[in-house]
Amino acid sequence: xxxxxxxxxxxxxxxxxxxxxxxxxxxxxxxxxxxxxxxxxxxxxxxxxxxxxxxxxxxxxxxxxxxxxxxxxxxx
Numbered sequence: 113x114x115x116x117x118x119x120x121x122x123x124x125x126x127x128x129x130x131x132x133x134x135x136x137x138x139x140x141x142x143x144x145x146x147x148x149x150x151x152x153x154x155x156x157x158x159x160x161x162x163x164x165x166x167x168x169x170x171x172x173x174x175x176x177x178x179x180x181x182x183x184x185x186x187x188x
Contacts, residue, residue, distance in 0.1 A: 157172060157182075
């Protein structure tokens with residue numbers, strides 16, 4: 113059976129498109145166009161002391177190396 117010339121044309125165009133698109137894909141995205149902001153690691157919290165419910169001072173340094181949630185809440 114003879115192959116259609118249309119299949120050859122489709123294959124050639126597909127190959128040409130893949131070859132033409134390769135340099136753009138290999139270059140990677142243009143991050144400036146996305147307005148991406150580079151990651152900066154978080155800063156360490158300043159040292160401070162607060163009273164606990166019994167009035168004893170508790171320092172943030174007491175929790176070093178532990179995951180700590182400091183929740184400041186006020187009603188004003």
